[in-house]
Amino acid sequence: MDGAITITVLGVIAGGLAYSAYRYREYQRAKLRTIAGSHGLQVDVATKKPPPVDFNLFETGSRKKVNAQMWRAGEQDSVFQYQYTVSSGENSTTYEFTAALIDVPFVAPHLTISTENWWSKIKRAVGLRDIELESPEFNERYQVRCSDNRFAITLLDPTMIGWMLSPSSGLGSVTFEFLGPWMLCHCDQLKVDELPGMLTWGQTVRSQLPAVLTELYGR
Numbered sequence: 001m002d003g004a005i006t007i008t009v010l011g012v013i014a015g016g017l018a019y020s021a022y023r024y025r026e027y028q029r030a031k032l033r034t035i036a037g038s039h040g041l042q043v044d045v046a047t048k049k050p051p052p053v054d055f056n057l058f059e060t061g062s063r064k065k066v067n068a069q070m071w072r073a074g075e076q077d078s079v080f081q082y083q084y085t086v087s088s089g090e091n092s093t094t095y096e097f098t099a100a101l102i103d104v105p106f107v108a109p110h111l112t113i114s115t116e117n118w119w120s121k122i123k124r125a126v127g128l129r130d131i132e133l134e135s136p137e138f139n140e141r142y143q144v145r146c147s148d149n150r151f152a153i154t155l156l157d158p159t160m161i162g163w164m165l166s167p168s169s170g171l172g173s174v175t176f177e178f179l180g181p182w183m184l185c186h187c188d189q190l191k192v193d194e195l196p197g198m199l200t201w202g203q204t205v206r207s208q209l210p211a212v213l214t215e216l217y218g219r
Helices: 002-038 118-125 136-141 149-155 157-163 192-208 212-216
Strands: 042-044 062-073 078-088 091-115 141-144 176-187
Touching: 002 042, 002 062, 002 192, 062 192, 078 192, 091 149, 091 212, 136 141, 136 192, 141 149, 149 212, 157 192, 176 192
Parallel strands: none
Antiparallel strands: 042 062, 062 078, 078 091, 091 141, 091 176
């Protein structure tokens, strides 16, 4: 009898927890719809796999998930929350980001712009350098990797370098990737009510890109 009572109690608790989780999930989805609607955006509240583009961000880890994807009707650009998990033995760590995926009017080789870290600085100290530009300040703050030096140098013209060194760029808080007709801008995860602003910001980044790229690397 006592065993049956215990099982019943545990079942009631489990059911209550499942219902609470369901109610919270529905609350979060309703919140996303409200935020998107107030900015004239569409939203997909489902959890899904990342877009099929071979960005470094999407190639890292396992259990990769996209959720809260927002976009404007008729546009390719979108913003979303993204996470992946890295496991080592019995331990695992989940990393969370906010990303804006922006359509660009050219076809880019794979290029990344990220902040300098201790490993890249060590490589520089022993003579192993990434692509470097004419701006020492830029080279000190960022590391640039690309399979096509000409593309990197064309993209990072003096105007673009100036923008990258201004507060408008995030000054290293955002990592940029280009591949094919896409630019991916990602940072540490933002609050969901900041997603529309991230999308708008990502679209302003596109307006900073040198127009000559369309001529040299046009679709």
